[in-house]
Amino acid sequence: MQNVWPYVIGAYAVTGVGLVALVIAVTLHLMRWSRRAREESQR
Amino acid sequence: MSAVASVFKRELALAWRTGGPAAPVGFFLGATTLLPLAMGTDRALLQSAGPPLIWVTAALAALMTLERLFQADLEDGSLDQLLLGAAPMELIVLAKGAALWLAVGLPLAIAGAPAAIALQTPLAAVPAIVASLALGMAAFIGVGLIGAAVTAGVRRGGVLIALIVLPFFAPAIIFGAAVAGHGGFGAAFLMLAGCALGAVALGPVAAAAALRLQAE
Amino acid sequence: MLDALANPQRFMAFSAWATPALALLAALLFAVGIPWALVYSPADYLQGDSARIMYVHVPAAWWALMIYGFMGVASLIGLVWRHALADVAARAAAPIGATFAGLCLVTGSIWGAPTWGTWWEWDGRLTSMLVLFITYLGYLALWSAIEDEAKAARLAAILCLVGVINLPIVHFSVTWWSTLHQPASVFRPGGSAIDPSMLAPLLIMAGAYAALFGALLLANMRAAIYQRRVEAAMTRRARSA
Numbered sequence: 001m002q003n004v005w006p007y008v009i010g011a012y013a014v015t016g017v018g019l020v021a022l023v024i025a026v027t028l029h030l031m032r033w034s035r036r037a038r039e040e041s042q043r
Numbered sequence: 044m045s046a047v048a049s050v051f052k053r054e055l056a057l058a059w060r061t062g063g064p065a066a067p068v069g070f071f072l073g074a075t076t077l078l079p080l081a082m083g084t085d086r087a088l089l090q091s092a093g094p095p096l097i098w099v100t101a102a103l104a105a106l107m108t109l110e111r112l113f114q115a116d117l118e119d120g121s122l123d124q125l126l127l128g129a130a131p132m133e134l135i136v137l138a139k140g141a142a143l144w145l146a147v148g149l150p151l152a153i154a155g156a157p158a159a160i161a162l163q164t165p166l167a168a169v170p171a172i173v174a175s176l177a178l179g180m181a182a183f184i185g186v187g188l189i190g191a192a193v194t195a196g197v198r199r200g201g202v203l204i205a206l207i208v209l210p211f212f213a214p215a216i217i218f219g220a221a222v223a224g225h226g227g228f229g230a231a232f233l234m235l236a237g238c239a240l241g242a243v244a245l246g247p248v249a250a251a252a253a254l255r256l257q258a259e
Numbered sequence: 260m261l262d263a264l265a266n267p268q269r270f271m272a273f274s275a276w277a278t279p280a281l282a283l284l285a286a287l288l289f290a291v292g293i294p295w296a297l298v299y300s301p302a303d304y305l306q307g308d309s310a311r312i313m314y315v316h317v318p319a320a321w322w323a324l325m326i327y328g329f330m331g332v333a334s335l336i337g338l339v340w341r342h343a344l345a346d347v348a349a350r351a352a353a354p355i356g357a358t359f360a361g362l363c364l365v366t367g368s369i370w371g372a373p374t375w376g377t378w379w380e381w382d383g384r385l386t387s388m389l390v391l392f393i394t395y396l397g398y399l400a401l402w403s404a405i406e407d408e409a410k411a412a413r414l415a416a417i418l419c420l421v422g423v424i425n426l427p428i429v430h431f432s433v434t435w436w437s438t439l440h441q442p443a444s445v446f447r448p449g450g451s452a453i454d455p456s457m458l459a460p461l462l463i464m465a466g467a468y469a470a471l472f473g474a475l476l477l478a479n480m481r482a483a484i485y486q487r488r489v490e491a492a493m494t495r496r497a498r499s500a
Binding site for chain 3: 189193194196197200203206207208209210211213217245249252253256257259
Binding site: 002018026027029032040 | 293354355362366471478488493496
């Protein structure tokens, strides 16, 4: 019976990286536009 | 009804004047003969790789012709004229698609015969391949109408059309390759016919909706 | 409640607290779900520990499908009622759904390597899921390619609706074609066939993905509304200059 744990860890790692990357991208996107909106309203 | 017929005739005449099936069929035959040159003469290998190659090349040839389908009409204002006319846009789009099938799809299907023979397909299977290609091109065009309509205003939208339309080509390619591989006129052929029917029925409807939006 | 959210002002007020709340909920559910899935849940009697991949693969698959369905509904509302917030919602959901679909394919491939002995197989479920992923990409590409926001929204909505036909194909692919991917174990007539000791962490993870989708969806929608405000202000300034 082969050791499947590398695969399990690999799958969870890929998922973690993917989801974290998505969260970071969305957060940065939101921060960028909320900052610009604040600047616009102050003009 | 006559507006639809005149669109159909005009599209055929245009296709004929701009070389008709020459470019897509030329590409199709060229690409399918390229494989045997690259693969060598292993008969069994050619027989298994042949059908998928024929179908992928046919799909790519269809994409080539779809790219500019509505672009010119959008740019020169004839799209607005067609929308203002009495004939329903869905029928006009269907007429364009039908003309494209007659001018390119059917010749390409017939060209499938020499291509299949070059790829060492047994002679008995060739009629099924030609018939399935005719259906397949109808399916590609039906679905491609949607992609062309939705990307009509985009500059250099060729790759975009391919990306959008590829998922919907998948069923036709799957069943078509199955027919070419070993299916004859069996279950896969019927499924392919179903895909073609569905694409021809629904494609013009969605495409017409998109074209109305393009003209706003 | 949806009516209350239809107004952009009220939506911004709602999402101001709802986004962090959902993010917190997601973090909590992942914090509970992942250890449960990795350590405390039982190993499968056939597949052993590799079945633990199910807890990241299946929720990603479920939500990739449901998000596309959400986009379909939003697209329909945007087309029929010309509701700007509906268009925003569809666009905002797309990258999340695409990511989940991609993760489903990758984790599924990793799961298949030790269990089926192959990294990929052209069976019905995998093929239709790949088609869904490509459809997501085409949808995103179309939005980016068209400059006019309103026109992009309408055309992308049509594309999204045409692609809805793939959803039943993905779901029923395992019943229509019995090839490699295992048949439905949860969403099937007669109810779930999974043991409760595995169903519980699976549902927790599904809830985690759901909360994450909610938080990210609202965040993307907020960003889109800010973006529209900025562009409107810039247009106003350019006109009065």
